[in-house]
Amino acid sequence: MTLEHSIEPAAKTLLNADALLITAGAGMGVDSGLPDFRGNQGFWKAYPPIAKLGLHFSQMSTPKWFHQNPKLAWAFSGHRLNLYRKAIPHNGFLQLLETAKSKKGGYFVFTSNIDGQFQKAGYDEDKIVECHGSIHYLQCIRPCTDDIWEAAGIEVNVDEQAFEALEPLPQCQNCGLIARPNVLMFGDWAWNDDRTEKQEKKLLNWLDKVEKAGFNLAIIEIGAGTAVPTVRIYSEVIADKDNSTLIRINPRDIDVPNGHISIPLGGAEGINRILKIVNFS
Numbered sequence: 001m002t003l004e005h006s007i008e009p010a011a012k013t014l015l016n017a018d019a020l021l022i023t024a025g026a027g028m029g030v031d032s033g034l035p036d037f038r039g040n041q042g043f044w045k046a047y048p049p050i051a052k053l054g055l056h057f058s059q060m061s062t063p064k065w066f067h068q069n070p071k072l073a074w075a076f077s078g079h080r081l082n083l084y085r086k087a088i089p090h091n092g093f094l095q096l097l098e099t100a101k102s103k104k105g106g107y108f109v110f111t112s113n114i115d116g117q118f119q120k121a122g123y124d125e126d127k128i129v130e131c132h133g134s135i136h137y138l139q140c141i142r143p144c145t146d147d148i149w150e151a152a153g154i155e156v157n158v159d160e161q162a163f164e165a166l167e168p169l170p171q172c173q174n175c176g177l178i179a180r181p182n183v184l185m186f187g188d189w190a191w192n193d194d195r196t197e198k199q200e201k202k203l204l205n206w207l208d209k210v211e212k213a214g215f216n217l218a219i220i221e222i223g224a225g226t227a228v229p230t231v232r233i234y235s236e237v238i239a240d241k242d243n244s245t246l247i248r249i250n251p252r253d254i255d256v257p258n259g260h261i262s263i264p265l266g267g268a269e270g271i272n273r274i275l276k277i278v279n280f281s
């Protein structure tokens, strides 16, 4: 299917939808100026100091650094926290929210992004699942309790040259040990998934209501990669149900199951081109 032939059916799918599930990977942030981590080259391009250390994303994003070298661990996490705090969500977030809010069955977001950009763009906190957690929340590295607390008000200063976070590093409020982001890392047995689990329960509840009402569900997926395919698989599993259609927006990883729609564009442009037709119909 060519691009011209897929925009039209995507618009029709959104028009006919009673409910909207938005799924997103790191590619959703690219048009807001945030890096994705496509392959080692992509990761190293975003973090040259980590290229010098020769570490892959899966080797850098592990809880062991918070124990062995907390200044390095917090250089990486602190840099990302500061970047995501400063970022302004691109227009596609806002356009999609307007459409989502117009649906009688409402909307939900399922994302592996830890960057908090959906909340920043005005999406309802109660309608978002962050399946890998959020960098805007912290927990103890041990953890000594199952407390999760907001990172708001906590500043992390990073010496970018040395790629070291400066003291004081974020601390556990209870035991005084180092704190870490409440995000799922590689080889991570200490991640507290309580927040994500609560979010997932709400999503399951909503999906149940959508199904019982016999609603048409459109799933619009933006920028979900193939290396950690959690979001892609989730979109496909939901799309496999009756009355559900997947629209996959991705400039490169364009494969989509039969009967579903692939839009080989960047997120902002893809959303804009589809919604232009939706809004004028």
Ligand SMILES: NC(=O)c1ccc[n+]([C@@H]2O[C@H](COP(=O)([O-])OP(=O)(O)OC[C@H]3O[C@@H](n4cnc5c(N)ncnc54)[C@H](O)[C@@H]3O)[C@@H](O)[C@H]2O)c1
Pocket: 024, 025, 026, 027, 028, 029, 030, 031, 034, 035, 036, 037, 038, 039, 112, 113, 114, 115, 132, 222, 223, 224, 225, 226, 227, 228, 249, 250, 251, 252, 253, 265, 266, 267, 268
């Ligand atoms: N912003 C974030 O929170 C963030 C950023 C990087 C990585 N991560 C984490 O790393 C893992 C990476 O998985 P992933 O699949 O999300 O990222 P990924 O970097 O592996 O893949 C990014 C995907 O986005 C696509 N893409 C590139 N430019 C795009 C654009 N302008 N518009 C739309 N799509 C575009 C790429 O083709 C690719 O398929 C996840 O576990 C995630 O938690 C999070």
Ligand SMILES: [Zn+2]
Pocket: 140, 141, 142, 143, 144, 145, 172, 173, 174, 175, 176, 177
């Ligand atoms: Zn503690």
